Every structure is written in structure tokens, then in C-alpha cells.
Amino acid sequence: MLSLKQTRHLRTVLIGSLAWLVALAIFFPIFWMLLTSFKTEIDAFTSPPQLFFAPTLENYIHIDERSDYFHYAWNSVVVSFGSTFIGMLLAVPAAYSMAFFETKRTKNTLLWMLSTKMLPPVGVLVPIYLLFKDFGLLDTKLGLVIIYTLINLPIMVWMVYTYFKEIPKDILEAARLDGATPGQEIYRVLLPIAKGGLASTILLSLILSWNEAFWSLNLTASGAAPLTALVASYSSPEGLFWAKLSAVSTLACAPILIFGWLSQKQLVRGLSFGAVK
Amino acid sequence: MKTCFTPALMASAIALSTAATAATTVTIGTVNNGDMIRMQELSNEFEQSHPDIKLDWVVLEENVLRQRLTTDIATNGGQFDVMTIGLYETGLWGERGWLTELDNLPASYDVDDIFPSVRDGLSVHGKLYALPFYGESSMTYYRKDLFEKAGLSMPEQPTWEQMREFAKTLHKPDQEQYGICLRGKAGWGENMALVTTLANAFGARWFDESWHPEFTGPEWTKAVEFYTDLLGNYGPPGASSNGFNENLALFNSGKCAMWVDATVAGSFVTDESQSKVSNDVGFALAPKEVTEKGAGWLWSWALAIPATSDSKDAAREFVTWATSKEYAGLVEQKFGITAIPPGTRLSTYRNDAYMNAAAFAKTTLESLKRANPNDPTLKPVPYSGIQLVSIPEFQSIATQVGKLISGALSGNMPVAQALKSAQSVSEREMKRAHYIK
Numbered sequence: 001m002l003s004l005k006q007t008r009h010l011r012t013v014l015i016g017s018l019a020w021l022v023a024l025a026i027f028f029p030i031f032w033m034l035l036t037s038f039k040t041e042i043d044a045f046t047s048p049p050q051l052f053f054a055p056t057l058e059n060y061i062h063i064d065e066r067s068d069y070f071h072y073a074w075n076s077v078v079v080s081f082g083s084t085f086i087g088m089l090l091a092v093p094a095a096y097s098m099a100f101f102e103t104k105r106t107k108n109t110l111l112w113m114l115s116t117k118m119l120p121p122v123g124v125l126v127p128i129y130l131l132f133k134d135f136g137l138l139d140t141k142l143g144l145v146i147i148y149t150l151i152n153l154p155i156m157v158w159m160v161y162t163y164f165k166e167i168p169k170d171i172l173e174a175a176r177l178d179g180a181t182p183g184q185e186i187y188r189v190l191l192p193i194a195k196g197g198l199a200s201t202i203l204l205s206l207i208l209s210w211n212e213a214f215w216s217l218n219l220t221a222s223g224a225a226p227l228t229a230l231v232a233s234y235s236s237p238e239g240l241f242w243a244k245l246s247a248v249s250t251l252a253c254a255p256i257l258i259f260g261w262l263s264q265k266q267l268v269r270g271l272s273f274g275a276v277k
Numbered sequence: 278m279k280t281c282f283t284p285a286l287m288a289s290a291i292a293l294s295t296a297a298t299a300a301t302t303v304t305i306g307t308v309n310n311g312d313m314i315r316m317q318e319l320s321n322e323f324e325q326s327h328p329d330i331k332l333d334w335v336v337l338e339e340n341v342l343r344q345r346l347t348t349d350i351a352t353n354g355g356q357f358d359v360m361t362i363g364l365y366e367t368g369l370w371g372e373r374g375w376l377t378e379l380d381n382l383p384a385s386y387d388v389d390d391i392f393p394s395v396r397d398g399l400s401v402h403g404k405l406y407a408l409p410f411y412g413e414s415s416m417t418y419y420r421k422d423l424f425e426k427a428g429l430s431m432p433e434q435p436t437w438e439q440m441r442e443f444a445k446t447l448h449k450p451d452q453e454q455y456g457i458c459l460r461g462k463a464g465w466g467e468n469m470a471l472v473t474t475l476a477n478a479f480g481a482r483w484f485d486e487s488w489h490p491e492f493t494g495p496e497w498t499k500a501v502e503f504y505t506d507l508l509g510n511y512g513p514p515g516a517s518s519n520g521f522n523e524n525l526a527l528f529n530s531g532k533c534a535m536w537v538d539a540t541v542a543g544s545f546v547t548d549e550s551q552s553k554v555s556n557d558v559g560f561a562l563a564p565k566e567v568t569e570k571g572a573g574w575l576w577s578w579a580l581a582i583p584a585t586s587d588s589k590d591a592a593r594e595f596v597t598w599a600t601s602k603e604y605a606g607l608v609e610q611k612f613g614i615t616a617i618p619p620g621t622r623l624s625t626y627r628n629d630a631y632m633n634a635a636a637f638a639k640t641t642l643e644s645l646k647r648a649n650p651n652d653p654t655l656k657p658v659p660y661s662g663i664q665l666v667s668i669p670e671f672q673s674i675a676t677q678v679g680k681l682i683s684g685a686l687s688g689n690m691p692v693a694q695a696l697k698s699a700q701s702v703s704e705r706e707m708k709r710a711h712y713i714k
Contacts (some may be wrong), residue, residue: 014614025364041551042526042529042530042551042553045529045530046524046530047530047532050584066318067319087708095325126348126351126352129348129349129352130352133352133353133354133355138354138356139356151364173658195681201414217337217341217345218344218345218348219359221304221306221335221356222304222333222334222335223333225335229335232338232341233335233336233337234309235338236308236309236310236311236338236522237308237309237310237338237339237466237522238310238311238521238522238539238541238542239309239310239311239522239523239525239545240522240525240526240529240551241309241522
């Protein structure tokens with residue numbers, strides 16, 4: 001018979017082990033991609049797959065010689081941060097009005113916004129392509145910023161709305177009694193309280209924009225193509241390409257992974273502090 | 278007056294000098310194949326000899342490129358000045374006026390040096406709409422060492438029945454040696470290329486003279502039953518998910534005794550840096566059965582100029598350069614003689630140095646000579662194309678049929694059911710497109 005202390009200890013160990021297993025299962029594809037990027041093309045295709053092999057940097061050297069990585073990376077940075085910035089500028093006031101000045105149509109508006117995410121993108125490819133062509137937005141970073149902002153806006157509004165809903169109205173009323181204008185209310189009261197939630201929204205929007213492939217492949221050529229287009233260029237219909245594709249995918253994932261890792265502390269701190277947590 | 282005049286004059290001079298030195302940008306959409314990558318690497322040579330032209334490359338995965346180019350060309354997007362397209366698209370897009378006609382090519386280009394079958398495939402009503410970058414047929418690759426050890430001999434053109442006998446003898450799955458590797462992955466450009474040539478050899482055809490599909494006929498039934506039996510019993514495990522690249526990897530690692538696929542693989546399987554069996558590969562023509570017609574396919578990756586390009590002259594300069602004899606010489610000089618893009622120019626195959634260096638060249642040449650897209654089947658057909666049917670609806674029909682045949686190969690459904698579904702799918706599409714009532 002186990003004592004209470006031992007039972008608790010066992011439960012902690014079991015939950016810990018389970019968490020490790022889940023984490024490893026999620027991390028495994030990334031680990032395998034990283035491993036494959038250091039293999040030769042023959043080693044990458046060898047069956048059964050090898051865990052131990054003579055590592056090589058030839059794939060990274062090949063990518064460096066063939067592609068201008070920093071051109072693609074810069075495009076990714078501009079469109080991801082640009083669309084996230086504009087998206088937040090629109091999402092915060094929209095969520096503020098919906099969370100604190102709710103009308104009978106608010107719920108329907110929110111649902112309608114979300115319903116636009118249910119449309120398969122390919123269904124509107126031709127109209128969007130024609131619009132982009134007419135406005136001279138094809139193969140421009142501005143074009144991608146606009147489309148990414150529009151794609152991510154419903155989710156951003158929903159997320160910010162959910163965080164704002166958790167904030168008691170009394171806090172805002174108190175600020176209003178002290179003479180705060182709506183702008184000051186948002187900027188000085190709401191944003192500091194909801195900063196954890198806003199940080200998560202920003203990070204999610206960045207990740208979604210960084211990884212988006214359908215529109216970036218269809219609306220860009222060489223000028224504004226982001227990292228997703230670079231990754232797509234390494235897949236080949238005739239010839240071995242797994243190792244090079246893994247190397248370029250590693251390079252494409254690295255910036256956003258590092259960014260996420262660096263902002264992890266702030267994110268967790270932001271989520272666990274505040275007026276209502 | 279004087280003070281106003283001087284800056285205006287300077288501004289005009291700057292504008293004029295900028296215009297005089299500004300290079301025309303040519304945007305090229307292409308795929309990530311070895312030959313295309315070499316072309317990209319040699320683009321500096323072109324830019325040096327044409328300082329007024331700058332090349333921009335958009336390299337994409339084949340299906341993504343096809344979708345991207347189709348959207349751009351159908352909407353007059355004008356994003357590309359040069360497009361890498363196949364034999365299939367050239368005919369369809371040329372017919373619709375989406376491509377620029379490539380007439381009046383300079384005498385030095387020697388258009389008559391291009392393989393007649395490839396040139397015909399890239400022409401509409403006798404007018405050329407794309408220039409071939411490389412061409413391919415299909416052929417049989419086999420392991421000479423394994424054949425010798427087993428006392429077998431590969432004829433110049435085996436029959437599929439002989440292939441089955443060879444595969445049966447050489448299939449040793451416990452040693453990870455499989456009798457035969459063939460495409461099984463669903464796709465109109467994947468399994469359907471191989472299956473259609475196999476069906477052609479069995480006397481089958483996609484449509485009769487009045488465009489009625491023939492999947493439930495005895496020829497298709499026999500062909501697909503043979504294919505699933507051959508690959509199911511003597512192929513590698515999971516053959517239904519193997520395409521060109523997967524089979525290439527299997528063959529190069531010594532796991533396939535035989536492989537029937539694109540002639541372009543000749544340079545890969547004989548390349549020591551990527552093949553463990555580079556010295557043991559033998560070559561034969563693609564297998565026949567009741568007929569030789571349509572036994573080997575015909576495909577070409579070609580460079581075309583969309584009608585929407587605003588830099589047609591510069592694009593034309595590039596396209597003629599990249600498909601010229603001069604370019605072949607440049608590739609030979611930089612990458613070695615076997616790296617010359619295959620299957621486009623007869624002069625390549627008249628070059629003794631090439632024929633001696635490339636062990637696969639003789640069979641490639643013979644395969645390309647025999648491939649006739651205008652007479653692809655035993656019975657007459659209303660279409661051209663060997664492994665494809667040159668109508669816009671083909672891509673959609675063949676994609677669906679490819680999934681059904683891949684399903685039959687993996688054992689998800691019986692062959693008869695797959696062919697019955699293929700028949701109804703193709704009948705529905707052909708009715709919708711008003712080919713039949």
C-alpha cells in the first residue's frame with residue numbers, strides 16, 4: 001500500500017513521463033528534418049532510415065550557392081510583422097467595441113467573421129488574382145501584407161475579444177470616472193491588463209503568416225516571394241531532393257522557432273500576470 | 278530662365294542615361310529538375326553575353342508551377358516571360374492563343390535538328406509554340422549482374438510477359454531485392470504515364486473513335502490485372518506510393534532488379550555519386566505485348582513565351598539560347614558531356630563522344646525514334662499523345678482514374694470495380710464536356 005506522498009510522487013512521475021512522450025512525439029518530425037538536412041541524398045532515402053551517419057554540410061552549401069536566403073527571409077519578416085501590426089491595429093478597437101459595447105448583432109458579426117475562414121482559399125483564387133493584377137499588387141510585399149491581414153483578422157479579433165471579455169467592466173468604468181478618453185482607456189488600461197493575451201495573439205498571427213504557403217506561392221514571383229516559396233522550389237519531380245528540402249525547411253523554420261523560444265518567457269509571464277489572473 | 282533650364286537638362290540626361298542602361302527583366306517559371314538547375318547556374322553566361330537582359334527565376338514544385346502558370350495565363354496576369362511547360366500544356370495553350378508563336382528562328386538555331394516527334398508535339402497546326410529543353414521517352418533499366426548470375430538474358434525489347442518471368446526469378450524480398458519497380462503513386466503524370474503505356478502495349482486505348490471511354494473493355498482489364506499482379510507479387514512493399522523519385526532511390530540503392538521509367542533517369546542511375554549500382558545497369562526498350570505501338574511514352578519539358586509577356590523579344594533571346602547547340606556545348610564544358618539535356622537534338626546523338634560516354638544514349642535515341650504521339654495505339658484513336666490525351670479534360674479524368682488504379686494496386690478494391698468506376702468517371706466528364714451524349 002502506497003502512502004499519500006508516494007501516490008502523489010508516482011502521479012507526478014507518470015504525468016511528467018506522459019508530457020515528455022507527447023513533447024517528443026511533437027518534436028520528432030522537426031528533429032528528423034534537422035537530422036536529414038545533414039545527410040547525403042542517398043542516406044536520406046536509405047531504408048531502413050539511419051540514425052547514425054557521416055554528417056555533411058553539402059546541402060546547406062548548395063542552398064547558399066543557389067539561393068539568396070536572406071532575400072526570402074527578409075520578405076517573410078516584412079510580410080509577417082507588417083500584417084500582424086496592421087491586424088492588431090484593426091483587431092484591438094474591433095474587439096474593444098464588441099466586448100464592452102455589445103449589441104444584439106455582436107455575436108452574429110463574430111460568427112460571420114469566423115465563417116470567412118471556412119471558405120477554401122482556392123475558391124477565391126481567380127477573383128483575388130484579378131484584383132491583385134488590376135491594382136498592381138502581384139509579386140509585392142504590400143499585396144501579401146494585405147492578404148495575410150485579411151486572412152488572420154477574424155482569428156485575431158476573436159482572440160482579443162475573448163481576452164477583453166475576461167476583464168471586468170468596472171476597471172474601465174473606474175478609468176472613465178477618472179476622465180479617461182476611449183483611446184486612453186484602451187492604451188493605458190486595457191492593453192497593459194491584456195498584454196499576455198495580446199502577446200499570444202501577436203505570436204499566433206506571426207506564426208500563421210510565416211507558414212502560409214497557398215497565397216504566397218500563387219501571388220508572388222521572384223520579388224516578394226517569402227521563405228515558403230523558397231522551400232517549394234526545392235521539391236523535384238525528377239531527382240532526389242529530400243536532404244536539400246530538409247535543409248531549406250530547417251532554415252525556413254529556424255527564425256520563427258528562435259523568435260518563439262526567445263519570447264517564451266515574456267509570453268508565459270504575460271499570460272500569468274494581470275488584473276484578472 | 279537659365280536656372281530653370283540647367284536642372285531640367287540634367288534631369289533629362291539622367292532619365293535618358295537610366296533608360297539606356299536599364300536592363301529588361303525576364304522572369305522564368307521553372308521546375309527543380311537537375312537540367313533546369315544547371316540552366317539556372319549557367320544564366321550568368323547568358324547575362325554576360327546579353328548585358329541588356331536580366332534573368333529572374335521562379336522555381337516551383339511541378340504541380341504548384343502548373344497551377345501557378347495556369348492561373349497567370351488564364352487571367353492575363355503577365356507575371357512570367359518564360360514558362361517551363363510540358364508537351365501536354367503546349368498543345369492546349371497554343372491552340373487557345375495563350376502562347377507566342379516561335380516562328381522565324383535564326384538559321385543557326387537549326388530547328389530541323391530537333392527530334393521530329395518532339396517538334397510535332399510542341400506544335401499546333403504546324404506552328405511551333407515552345408522550344409524543347411529536354412525530352413524523354415520511357416525504357417527498361419535492369420541489373421546486368423543479377424541477370425548474369427541468374428542466367429537470364431534481356432532482349433532489346435522484352436514483352437511484359439517476359440518481364441514477369443524475369444521478375445519472378447529475381448524477386449528475393451528476404452534479401453531486399455525486388456523483381457520489378459514500377460510507378461504506383463496516383464497522378465496523371467505518375468502512375469498513369471506508366472499504366473497507359475502498359476495498356477497501349479496490351480492493345481488498349483483511352484477512347485474509341487467517337488470519344489467513348491474503354492475501361493471496361495477486355496484490353497484494359499487484362500492490362501490492369503497484369504499490372505497489379507506483377508507489381509503486387511514481385512514489386513517492393515508499398516508500391517502504390519512509389520513515384521519516379523521513390524523508384525529511383527530504390528533502384529540506385531540496389532533494391533530493384535528491373536525498372537521501367539523515364540529515359541532521363543539514365544544519367545542518374547549511371548552516376549557514381551548517387552547510384553550504388555552505376556556500373557551494373559543495362560538498358561532495353563520499354564516492354565511491348567500485343568503491339569509495340571505506344572509502349573514507350575513521349576514527354577518534353579519546353580520553354581514557351583506567354584502571349585501576355587511584355588518582354589517578348591528578350592524572352593525569345595533567352596529561349597533560343599537555352600535550347601541551342603551552343604548551350605549544349607556550354608553544359609558539356611561546365612558539367613561534362615553526359616549532362617547535356619537529352620532527347621531534344623539529333624546532333625547530340627550523332628556526337629560519338631556523347632554516345633561513348635552515355636551508356637544509356639543508344640536506347641534513349643531508339644526509344645525517342647519509336648515514340649509517335651500521332652499513332653499511339655493499336656486501334657485508331659481520335660486524339661494524339663501516348664501516355665496522355667491532348668484534351669483539357671484529360672488532367673482531371675486521369676487524376677481520378679490514377680487514384681482508382683492505385684487503390685486496386687494497394688488492394689483497396691478489385692480491379693474490375695476500379696475499372697468500372699474509371700469508366701463511369703470518364704463517361705461523366707466526357708458527357709459534361711459534350712464529347713459524347
